[in-house]
Amino acid sequence: MDAYDEDSRGPQAPGGSAGTRLPEDFPEPLPPPGAAPPPRTGVAALSLRYQIGAALALGVVAVGACVHLVMVFLSLAPANTVTKQHGEAVQDWVYPEFEQNWKLFAPNPLQQNIAVQVRAEVRTKDGGLRTTGWTDLSAQDGAAIDGNLVPSHTQQNELRRAWDFFAATHAGDNRPVGMRGSLSEQYVRRIVVMRLYRDDPTSREGVIQRVQVRSSTTNVQPPAWSRERVSDKPVYRVLPWWSLTSDEAAGGVR
Amino acid sequence: MNRLSLTLSRGIARVTEAALGPYQTAVIRIGFAGTWLLFLLREFPHRQELYGPAGPWGWNLAKELTDDNHAFTALLWSDGQLWFECCYALAILAAAALLLGWRTRTASLLFMLGVLSLQNRSVFVGDGGDNVLHLMAIYLVFTRCGQVWSLDARRAARGAAARARGERVPADRVGPLLWAVLGLALGTATLTGRFGNGWLIPALLWTAWAALGLWWAVGRRTAWHEPRILLDVIANVLHNGALVVIMAEACLIYATAGWYKIQGSRWQDGTAVYYPLHLDYFSPWPGLADLMSSSGTIMMVVAYGTVMVQVAFPFTLFNRRVKNVLLVLMMFEHAVIAVVLGLPFFSLAMITADAVFLPTSFLRRLGALAARARGRLGRRGTRAVPPPRSSEESTADHVGFTA
Known part of the structure; x- marks a missing residue:
């Protein structure tokens, strides 16, 4: 190493910088006057x-x-x-390490707001069963993103992409397709249970027995200058009630 | 015929005798490592939810998926809490080490391990930014990205200066130690059967480890002049190949994004940009979005401009001046996207990918500016002490006095 390194650098002169192979920062390494030409590499x-x-x-x-x-x-x-x-x-x-997808907002950007909403059947402390109202988890995400310079993946991607995953691995009648279908179902369920235990007052006080998830798809209203008209009524996709495993009901998800 | 062979031999000489684009590779090293580091720090409070064993994408779910798709992740080697915390901390340290260019090659390996382990553990929380980082983390391993603007370069320059003064430079201890620890870890992982899921990444790790050892061994023997140059040539060729792949990858990103947009009716009618601005998940500043989309003309110009720039970019690489104009435009657009669509890490990763095409003269000026700013900061911090000069200048002075 020594011979190679030293030869290639040549003698040092005041003001000259060290190294041609590893030039330190800047300025450009100037060959000192009278230096031997660097050896061929x-x-x-x-x-x-x-x-x-x-x-x-x-x-x-x-x-x-x-x-x-x-x-x-x-x-x-x-x-x-x-x-x-x-x-x-x-x-x-x-696959798997070089997988990529660059159809960013292409061929057409998404033109609908898809919100995931959930309600739960909760066993309260006094032993009764209570069904909560619908909680709009996507609206909570949206509120967390508002005015946020660095939205977290937990706010921007987690639920949104979990629902994409669910929709991509389920048939129109909500039946799971293959192993991924069942994985996506568990994933969505674990997310909604985690969020209910975190934010829903009724769920916090009891034990969730079952959950029901629905998606609400609303068209983004076209710009005023486009003169297009689309419906502003949300379209719901309501999934059947899901029973929780004991692990999920106990709030095993953090 | 003669001219052809001359061009060919010149080309071969170029790609074998130097690792090209030292400043460009340094800037993407700093950019990608910095993006990932900032991301990890930003998500530190959410790390359990995103990647932890008890998060919604639970350990068992992740295990089932990676057993099926054979993606590499060290996080699933154990479902213990401690293992997870160690991996996350190591990913942060590796990103910091790569950013600073400390033991760059080893740092790049660990950086790749961190990126793949976390991202493949929870594929469904990522976005385009994660995808860019995933690919580039693998490609960076093949580059000599610590030639400038790195602690490695500083150490090498100091060592060379000391040798030039005739001083004895103490043998490096950290490098062999790091190598031994890495070997031990790889050996343990292999013997305990952790590498059973997919061969690509384990093979890459072992090869890189063996090459690092070989590099060190060959460097110690003065007599082994030619093997040393051969290894240097191979390292240069690998670097240059990886650099081409990185540049081509950036072009593929833009080409794909652009060509697919051309087919979209919304990009044709000029309203495409309006819609993402009004999605709840991508509108942190609704007022700003409304302001931007208040004019149909502006929206159409932005939509058409975006498509044109993305489609045109790969072709403009043949013309320096046009390429630089487009680079400025694209970096500006990504800076806007960072704020308006709330995608700071995606934008930072894309700006970094663009930076591989920046001209050397610009990067050197940028570096000089940064050095001057650092010098000024240093001076302000240590008023009592005589003004600090760069280590290099002072060693050069010594040479002047003693030689």
């Missing part, structure tokens, strides 16, 4: 045996980078003749 400085090694490395990296970029490109491109034939290879390469 790169493949040129190697004997044939090592040059072959370097060429091999160059080839592997070049091919690897190209293949990777092509795979990522194909995973992002619309379905096409190539992905029809080699879709599985593309998926195998990209």
Whole structure:
């Protein structure tokens, strides 16, 4: 290391900066007057045996980078003749660590406010059962985001994306599709129970037995200058009542 | 034919003898590490809810999903509270170390571990910003991103200056120690079967660990001149390849976002920007959003401008001047998005991704400005002491006196 490092740096002169390989901050490392030219680096400085090694490395990296970029490109491109034939290879390469989605507000931005609301059946301390009114959890999120320069993922993403996940893994009749369907159901239930125990006065005082979740979808009213008209009535998707596991009922979620 | 081979050999010389874009890679290192660090600190009060074993996306749920999709996460190695707290703390430390460029390569490995472990543990709390960080954390491992603006660079320069004065530089102890600890951790994880879920990340970690050891061993022997240069060449080639991938990734982000928008009726009729501004989850400042969307003309110009810039960006890389204009526009747009849509970490990650295309001259000026500001701050802090000078200047003076 010493020979290589020192030679490449050349003698130090007042005002000259250290290092060509690792230039310290700035200014630009000026070669001191009369300094020997730095030794050759790169493949040129190697004997044939090592040059072959370097060429091999160059080839592997070049091919690897190209293949990777092509795979990522194909995973992002619309379905096409190539992905029809080699879709599985593309998926195998990209998932799970290089998964990506850049259809940001595309092709069209979401034009509806989707709110998740919940009500609960609570066993009160005196042994009775009480059904709470609907709590709009998304409205709570919205209020937490208002005037907030750094909204938390708990406010902006947690419930919103949990509902997306639920909707994507459930059929129209609210039946779960596959393993993810059942996961998303548990996830939504655990979120709403956690939030009820945190904020709902009735739930805080008793033990939640069952919960019912619904989504309320309202169109964003078009801008005044567009002269479009859309309904401003919310559309509800009401899920069946869910019983809680003892773990969930005990407030196991923090 | 002759010219072709000349160009080719020049190209090969360029990509093998230097890790290109030292300032660009340093700025994205600082940017991505800083974004993740700020995010982790911001979510510190919410860490249990987002990533903890008893959060809504509970340990069992996460385990079931990662067993299925084979995503890497160290957080699920244990459902203990202590393990979680240690991982979160380590993720913070790794981000800080990478930001400062302390043992940059090792820090980048740990940074990647932190990002993947937390994000893959709870995939459903992330957004586009997390996605950018996820990819870049992996790509950064392959770069020599600590060549400038890093503690590593400062240490190397000091060592070189001391050697030039003829002083003996004490052998580095921290590096081998860090390497040994890392090896021990990797060995334990492997032997206890923690790496059973997906081979990519474990293979990457072991390879990087072996390479770090090899680098150190080869560096100690003066006689091993050529192996050392070969390793240096390989490191340069890897760096340059990763840099190309990072740049291409940024282009893919913009191209995808842009080309898919072209197909959208709302982007065509010019109302697209109005809608996100009026979603409850993305409108922290409703008054500001109303003000911005009060004019149909402005909305249309912004919508069309956004699509044009996103689609055009990859092609403008062939023209320096146009590219720089677009860079300014995109960074400005992301700064606006940070505030208006309430997406500060996404915007910071995107601005950082853009920064890889900033011209070197600009970055150097920025660096000089930062150094001057730091110097001024230092002077104000220590009035009694003679004005501090940069370590480099003072060592240079010494050389002048002794040589």
